[in-house]
Amino acid sequence: MTFWSKVFTVTLLGWVLGGCTKDGQLTEAKKNVVMVEVTSQTWDYRLPWNPGTVSSARGAGFVIRGKRILTNAHVISGARYITVQREADPRKYPAKVKFVAHDCDLAMVEVEDPEFFKGTTALALGNIPELESVVSVYGFPIGGDRLSVTRGVVSRIDYNAYTHSGRESHLAIQIDAAINPGNSGGPVMQADKVVGVAFQGFRGDVAQNVGYMIPTPVIRRFLQDVEDGKYDHYVDIAIRWMTLENPAMRKYLGRPDDGLGVVVTDIFSEGSSDGILQKGDVLLSIDGHPIESDGSVRLQGQPVQLEEIVERKFAGDPVELELWRNRKLDRATLKLRPAEMFSMYEFLYEPSPRYVLYGGLVFQPLTSNLMGMLAGSADLRLRQTYSLFGQDQIYRETPEPVILSSVLPDPLNVYLRGLAGQVVREINGKRIRTLADVEPALREGGERTVIRFEGDQRPAVLKKAEVDLATPRIMAQYGITEVSRSGIEGRRLAKGSYSRTESK
Known part of the structure; x- marks a missing residue:
């Protein structure tokens, strides 16, 4: 795996490829391939207290050993409600996520109602297919609600970026075939065995008839990892x-x-x-x-x-x-161990964004999600910190850079809006290495709070008494119910973050 996020112009969407379909294989697919419909909610990292918008989408999945359903992580990311439906069965069964591995774009879904599995036989995993061999991809692409089968040829087996993660690269198999939305998570089969899971492809304006599947070594590793009841992430030689x-x-x-x-x-x-x-x-x-x-x-x-x-x-x-x-x-x-010091480059999905609000100043940890929201408006020093965080091993001194992500306009702070987007160096003389350092530092000092930034001599200065008076007003004005959400809650950070947090 590489710690940096590769530029890989691909689309995470359902797509359909296929191969020569034998009657037996099609029969097995009809029994075991399912439509996965998801209602999800995506957090708004520009306004981290905002739960974000609700949207609906669908993908595919398939039954594996143990009455479990395998699909893509990006199909169920941020899920609030999931249903699964078998071919030619009008019933939709509620389902829930059992395990999710965003670093390899795989997830396991379970259905409590035993009626759902009646007549299923579970699909078996095969090996890596040969180059130029034909495969069949099953799923539910746009254009209809019935199971679809089309053909594709294995054109490349290579180490490639997994776009959903934001930073990870694993073995992937390229297939020369059309790409259509709605089939992510569907099985790619050869003979009567699964040889991969459909998961990403190039946009149509970049490349035609190029799609990718997750091969069985990656699938088997995921299944083995969760045998102990939890997912532990990939390791890295670093x-x-x-x-x-x-x-x-x-x-x-x-x-x-x-x-x-x-x-x-x-x-x-x-x-x-x-x-x-x-x-x-x-x-x-x-x-x-x-x-x-x-x-x-x-x-x-x-x-x-x-x-x-x-x-x-x-x-x-x-x-x-x-x-x-x-x-x-x-x-x-x-x-071997996971490369947790590079987790800043991973996109976050399920966890709610962390932040601290102080006098209308919003402090957030630097993440890929936040950088994506800021896009071209990010300060040059912020972009440098993000780009060089791993390469220059900034995490040794600052395991989790904290930025002043925004200033919510109020008479108390209106003159500070020009400082938004800066990397926080210290608050009241205390070095800020993680978000967990912010609230204790804000309580330090005398009548004033002094905030200093990396590479900028202009401090932000606020009177604490005025902040105390303004905070309820600002929270009511902007619909904020929590003044902070700063707990680590199992987040993967550099070791320094954990040790410093636990010592407080």
Whole structure:
């Protein structure tokens, strides 16, 4: 996985592909593929106390072993009410989300009414399909309410961005076929087995007949992860590397011209490799798989990016590395863990936005959701903080940057509106490293609150007595019921955030 968010112009929508459909396969699909209809609510990060708009959409899913339904995470994100419906059955059954994995765009839905599963047999998982082989995709695209089947050809198997997450990349399979809204979460089948889940595709004005499916190694990992009753997220080797295809570089490092190895260029603090690998190490193999000089390894006969070895493991699992250090062969063992320090780049869906309101000043943690709302209006320093948060390891000192996201106009603060969008450095002399630091810092000091920002000499100064008088007025005027919502509540943050919060 990579910590940065890739620019990948794709659309998360239902789409239809397909393959040569045998009678038996179609019969199984009719029994086990379901329409998933969702009423969802999307939080408004510009006004974080606002629950946001309600919308309706539909996708697909399918019955798997254990009377469970598998679908995409983006199909059920923000769900307030879910129903599932089988082909040729007029009844719609209420359902609820059991597990969701936004980092790999998969979710599991359960239905309490046992009547729903009568006649289902559960679809079995197969293996990665061969290039140029034909597959069938089942679902409920726009244009009708009945089960649809069309054909597609496997055209590429590669490590690719999963758009729903905002930052994650995993193994994905590209299919050369038309894309239509309404079929996300539908099974991609070959013979009588599921070989993938339809999940994203390019917009029509970018590329025609290009769609993607989540392959079974990713599906199996998700199912194995939730066996203990919770989802623990992907782990990450947490390094950056460069290819070793340059003969001059190989000679400089003392490496023979054997076509193997990549050079470690960065090791991220708090990550799996921290304290074990060093900059300049040449990684030669991972868990016994030789690493080619372009960063690929062979897995089940297919060339894949070296991170794919890590992709199939879990927190606490070891990874054995053979490496070249100081012109000598060496070995190292990593214990894998999630890259929580890069979670700022992940889009948030279910949790309500966190904020602190003070005298009409709204403080929020920096997130991908908020940056998306600010778009081009974001301050230059804010954009730099966001872009360099992982690359420059800003999280070591500031695990969760806090910004003054907006100023709600009031006689108390109207002169401060020009400071909106700034990164908060300190409040009343207290360094602000996470949102949890804001409220205690606001209680510090004397009669005035002084707020300072990164790279800006202009402080925001407010009289505390005036803030106390204005707060009820501002809350009533803008329909705000809570002065703050700042608890971590299981959010994934850099380790520094947790340690500092717990010490208070």
